Amino acid sequence: MEGASVDMDPELARQLFFEGATLVFLGVPEGSEFGIDCNSWQVGPRFRGVKMVPPGVHFVHYSVKRKDGAASETGPRTGIFLHLEQKEIRLLHWNPQDELMVPAPEEEAEKLREQLTSLDPFLGPYPYESLRCWVSLSSHINKEVIGRLQPVCGNIYAFPEVLPTENMTHTEDRAKHNLPKYDSGCQSYKEGMSRLPLMKQKAGTEIRFSQLPAKLYPENATPAEVTKHSMDLSYALGCLLETNYPGQPLEVLAELQFSFVCFLLGNVYEGFEQWKGLLNLLCRSETFALQQPDLYSEVISILYHQLAQVPTDFFIDIVSQDNFLTSTLQVLFSFLCSPSADKSVRKKAMRFRAHLTKKFQWDFEEEPLDCAPIVVQLPEGWDNTA
Template sequence: MDPATQTNCVLMLDLPQLALGGIDLLSFTTTPRFHGVKNIPPGLHFVFTASDASLSIRHGAWFYVSPGTGPPQVFIKKWDSTTEDFIAETSQTEVMRWKANLGAIWKDGLTPYRQTVDSSDSGREGDLIEESTDWSQLTSRITPTSLSRITGLNPDHWSLTTASSATQDLENIPGIELSASVLHPEKELNFLPIDLKRTWREGATGSERTEAAQDRSWALGELIDKHCQGDDVRVRESEVLGELQFAFLMVLTLNNNSCLEQWKRLLGLLFTCRQALKERTRFFHELLKTLRLQLSHCADMEGGLFDMNEYGGGFLKPLLKKFRKGLDGFNGRWIADIIDELDDLQDYVRQEFGWELDDFFVKRGMLELEDGEQVEMEVNGIDEDEETGEYAPTIVELTPAQMKELERSDVSYARHDQQSEEEDDADLEDMDTRF
């Protein structure tokens, strides 16, 4: 085979028969003749697999194809049946051997990137389904630097699995038991730290805490300035969007629950900012475009983790409604782009999910029944959902005496909690002594 006709490719070797395989938004069932994917364009890509198409644990790895006119790049991944893990080939002897023998598998063993095969045809390379061509936009802000921070420094094999998790999410992975990680410990994900229960500066009291809880712009600024990398503020802002993209795609391809929780935390932070809208207008404009594209792929998700048609639209619908309502207090040309992009998003969710983000409610009116009779109806609960009327939040200023009493209560609770832990430890020691 003429080396000049070769292009960038990734080899996926030793996969079990009829295993699940995938690259980016393309998924397929493998056959014995399948060895990988060719004609891969420059940029970041993600390959994933599982020993069975129905198995809950999936393994995947990111790699980067450099642009340019140099020799074709070959990435070699393989399934380790001993540890049931998807690993990079580290033996230089094996790497050179596979590169030298690419011609033998190029035509029939490697499927072209983005190829589709008629579902009625079993195909020599498996049943491929092309789901989208949006990959470059869905990964526009993900960088090798952010991948190294989240998954560890392992260039061209930034790996994780369905069970990989941030520390704060370890106890909240449905369907994953500890026994699933007996063969090898699961990788810890190092996400940007977000605590939606504490979004104010240290030492803040009273109204300052209340305002920071309602407008989380300060928390967003702290996240960007202290935890994102880069000398330029726009580079640091892009890292936040990149993590939002990473989290979404890892839910989409791996069903990773910890990434779903981080995706929700990021949106919960970003869409509760007000002052930051004026300070970071371009950032929020791109955020809305990113979310609009992500929502268009929610239907691709298996298992219903992105079920947006449920009653109330999950957590996202009320979040967007409050964000929309918060824009009413702004004036000026700077807000026009954000409103235009939000209008596009609103039109999309109305058409696809039936959501209404505007507060146009008829609380009381006449309803005509099937037999022609008219009855007066009243809708309850709107004030409660929208936190208006008697349900509107109020700011309460505490007196110095009340502040001291609150501090004493916190100390007392902490001592009680510590005492309970000590008693539990003592009980365990007694059990060890008896048994």
């Protein structure tokens, strides 16, 4: 493993070697990319894993090096969230057929304990200088969160396998979708796209994110209530919390971190979409925010650490399309920096706003687009002339 940290006090290293957890990876193809938490390296011929891993939650990620004739390329990334105990040994074998790291039984892993000393030269030390960064990104994620959100298959894929919803091997199946009996070629791109079968992600590979509310207001809401709940999303956020985190609103922050790690370190675009959706709810729920100062103090801390991991121009293209991040944070600051907010949270929010203005050159003083007149889509059947 090239680039691993070796500058550590010998006595501390010896203590960590026996007290920390050990991850053993056997058979990883040379030249592949391997990482744990915020670190990644290229796998060398002697690589067998990572030692001195601090107990707790970790995210292991890898991209296998594939050879196609004389050329070679690195495949899409696969990640695994792990919760490690003190002195635990976790053994995974490389499965070349599926190109996956497959966990070995605990008994097999325990048999390696007597061989740890001989394995030492082949284990890279966990880079402790990056631990603070990882903890700041995963402080709310625990073993229970991993069990709830990680896919049933245990792996988080940057590009998960998809399957057609129907086989369409029979003529009648193709007829239902207005497809020709025989493939006569496509006359246009549009026709080609229309002939593609409907696809769905392979069962068990889906990240089990909370489903965001489709409706922002309650049933039978009046036009005034529809407008109110479309501007202040506290009702929608309350529905999300009641469905997924009853009585434990702080746990939504773990999902906010989990989705960001999936995106940042796992290269999972779905993670970004979930992070964006959760952030939108949290930042536009004024009534809820003013009632939960402790939760929003944590929201600020989480966003501070998350945005510290991206370059200053990271959101430029995204922001230029719909101005999502700046406008969303602008709404958040509009009530967290107001006199009605908790004093300590207001002070923290103002410092965070100043930090973002300096780092990203974002303007939070301009009137947000949310202040423009809102056209509310009334429920079907409403008489808007009444």
